[in-house]
Amino acid sequence: xxxxxxxxxxxxxxxxxxxxxxxxxxxxxxxxxxxxxxxxxxxxxxxxxxxxxxxxxxxxxxxxxxxxxxxxxxxxxxxxxxxxxxxxxxxxxxxxxxxxxxxxxxxxxxxxxxxxxxxxxxxxxxxxxxxxxxxxxxxxxxxxxxxxxxxxxxxxxxxxxxxxxxxxxxxxxxxxxxxxxxxxxxxxxxxxxxxxxxxxxxxxxxxxxxxxxxxxxxxxxxxxxxxxxxxxxxxxxxxxxxxxxxxxxxxxxxxxxxxxxxxxxxxxxxxxxxxxxxxxxxxxxxxxxxxxxxxxxxxxxxxxxxxxxxxxxxxxxxxxxxxxxxxxxxxxxxxxxxxxxxxxxxxxxxxxxxxxxxxxxxxxxxxxxxxxxxxxxxxxxxxxxxxxxxxxxxxxxxxxxxxxxxxxxxxxxxxxxxxxxxxxxxxxxxxxxxxxxxxxxxxxxxxxxxxxx
Numbered sequence: 001x002x003x004x005x006x007x008x009x010x011x012x013x014x015x016x017x018x019x020x021x022x023x024x025x026x027x028x029x030x031x032x033x034x035x036x037x038x039x040x041x042x043x044x045x046x047x048x049x050x051x052x053x054x055x056x057x058x059x060x061x062x063x064x065x066x067x068x069x070x071x072x073x074x075x076x077x078x079x080x081x082x083x084x085x086x087x088x089x090x091x092x093x094x095x096x097x098x099x100x101x102x103x104x105x106x107x108x109x110x111x112x113x114x115x116x117x118x119x120x121x122x123x124x125x126x127x128x129x130x131x132x133x134x135x136x137x138x139x140x141x142x143x144x145x146x147x148x149x150x151x152x153x154x155x156x157x158x159x160x161x162x163x164x165x166x167x168x169x170x171x172x173x174x175x176x177x178x179x180x181x182x183x184x185x186x187x188x189x190x191x192x193x194x195x196x197x198x199x200x201x202x203x204x205x206x207x208x209x210x211x212x213x214x215x216x217x218x219x220x221x222x223x224x225x226x227x228x229x230x231x232x233x234x235x236x237x238x239x240x241x242x243x244x245x246x247x248x249x250x251x252x253x254x255x256x257x258x259x260x261x262x263x264x265x266x267x268x269x270x271x272x273x274x275x276x277x278x279x280x281x282x283x284x285x286x287x288x289x290x291x292x293x294x295x296x297x298x299x300x301x302x303x304x305x306x307x308x309x310x311x312x313x314x315x316x317x318x319x320x321x322x323x324x325x326x327x328x329x330x331x332x333x334x335x336x337x338x339x340x341x342x343x344x345x346x347x348x349x350x351x352x353x354x355x356x357x358x359x360x361x362x363x364x365x366x367x368x369x370x371x372x373x374x375x376x377x378x379x380x381x382x383x384x385x386x387x388x389x390x391x392x393x394x395x396x397x398x399x400x401x402x403x404x405x406x407x408x409x410x411x412x413x414x415x416x417x418x419x420x421x422x423x424x425x426x427x428x429x430x431x432x433x434x435x436x437x438x439x440x441x442x443x444x445x446x447x448x449x450x451x452x453x
Contacts, residue, residue, distance in 0.1 A: 001069045003202040004193050005420065008076045008186070010209025010290070010402075011164035016056035019208070020075035024060050026405040027417055028071065034422060036064045049074065051192045053185070067423035072200075076189055078182045078214065085163035089174065093166035097298060165210055165292070169299050186218035191225065194280055203282045204420060208404060209373060212288035213299075219286060220317050223351035226281045236343035238336075240266065240273040244353060245334050248320040251383045252333070260386045263320070264356045267384070268427065271354035277343060281354060287419045288359045289404040294375030307380065319352035319384035358386045358419040360412065362400040371401040390415045 009019040024044060028034065035043055039062070049057040051074060060073040167175045168182065193203050207215030244266050247258055274281060292299055300316065301307035310316045321335035324347065335353060336344040346353050361374035376387040392410030394403045404412055 001067075001201050001424075002199050003069055003071050003204065003422070003424070004198075004200045005071060005073045005204045005206060005422075006076055006189065006193065006215075007073065008205070008207040008211030008215045009079070010211045011162075012079075014077070014079040016054070016077050017058060017075060020060060020073060023206075023405050024073050026407060026413055027420055028062055028073075028422070030407065031417060031422075034065050034417075036066055036068070039063050039065075051189050054080070065423060067425070069422065069424060071422055074189070074193075076186050076211070076214070076218075078185065078211075079164070081181045081185070082164050082167050082178055085167055089170070089172075090163050090166045092172055093170040096170060100298075100303070168210060168213070169292075182214060183217050183221060186214060187221050190218055190222045190283075194226070194282055196280075200282055202284045202424065204285045204287065205283060206287045206289075206420070207291065208289045209401065210292065212291040213293060215286060215288065216293060216317075219283060219351050219355065220349070222283075223281070224348055226279060227346055227348065227350065236277040237273055238344050240270040241336055241344060241346075241353075244270045244320065245323070245336065248323055248335060248384075249333050251320060252323055256383075260384075263384050264386065265426070267320075267352075267354055267356050274354050283351070283355045285419070285421070286352070286355055286357045287416070288357070288374075288377070289416070290361060290371050290374035290401050291359055291377060292373055293381065294361070294373075294377055296380050314347065314349035316381075317349045317351055318382040319357045320382055321346065321350035321353050352382075352384060356386070357381070357384065358388060360388050360390050360404060360415055360419065362391065362397075362403070362412075363389050368398050369400075370397065371399075373401050386419075388415050388419065 007020050007023050029043055032039075044060050044062050046058045047061050049059040051059075054077065057075055057077055062071045062073075064070050167178045171179065190203070190205070192198070193200055205215045205219060207213070247263060247266055250258060251263075268284065271281070271284060296316070297304045297307040301310055307316070311318060311322055314322060323333040323335055324337075326332045326334045326337070334344075335350050336346045338344055357377075359374075359377045361376065362371040364370035364372040364375065376389075378385045378387050390404075390410065390412040391397065392400060392403050392406075392408050392412045394400070394406060394408040394410070405416060407413060
């Protein structure tokens, strides 16, 4: 068996392969318990990467692991697509975020929002005072010298780090081409991983920081080209689809009797059903770390009401997918619709029906502790998202945004390994699921499905 892991890096002055090498070292090279008997000392080889237009990238491949699965690690490198960034791009994005009613700011960002406003007021006051005050010439030149020393460093941070987020998250006319090029490259890579000649049984998409937003986008755009693979086929099965839709209805109605493990088991079972019906979709898991989508009602919408409208209009995908009122009599709430024959097809905003979503985050406190960029996603993107709070002793727990795969005391590496599940230990038997659904119907409890380890 073969599986592919596609890592999407975050903001900043990233160099090709730096993120991928560190990531592979943590989740594979140092995870010796996962190695097969012939893994060798380094247990990984660097091979040509023929999915990318740049020769800077390589494919890191492993021998078979303890479950007999070989893994190819790829990096979606996008930093070179962001160029020409100026302070005006950053200020335009900042203006769209700050000029809002304080009541629309998410609770977890209110302290940071208030602090930024206070600093802006103080900075403006000091600048005005420096211009209008009539002090000694020496003090005037000292102030100018301090400004000349600090300004380049602040500018570099704003342009080279914050600027990446500003260019991708703000759909201004000057940013549209940059956003388009990154998404296009990502969709092309993900489509290439699905090609039959590559023989991948499973694809895992992993995003860190802004890379998790890019991963969310490319999964949605790629799904559009795969979710109708079963159109017009005869004798397709829908038992697991019906079961997953029943769970989605329960979650929408606030019935919390479904453990997240059972929800993800039903998703994996549905993916097996999709494949048996002819679908070529292979993305089993989306893993996010330090994901800014925790603040999507600010970053992707004007406020929470606008975010909910985009969800209702199927512009933003949910996990599990948003339900629609069908034409049945009596009407039913489903996320699938009938095709020309007997099968049903999930709608265009349903990639997270067959794809599990696991989100890791360092809980934030007082801005500097943990990771203020990330946070839980389930409140915005659905109860099917598995939110996993993690901790690390690195940096004494301060400013943890870049530490998700850096070794150190804490549970973050173990949580990441569990989310990736490179041994695919949570793969559920297709035969067991089929027999179970056939005997007890679509509304039987998922918990009785047997794992095939």
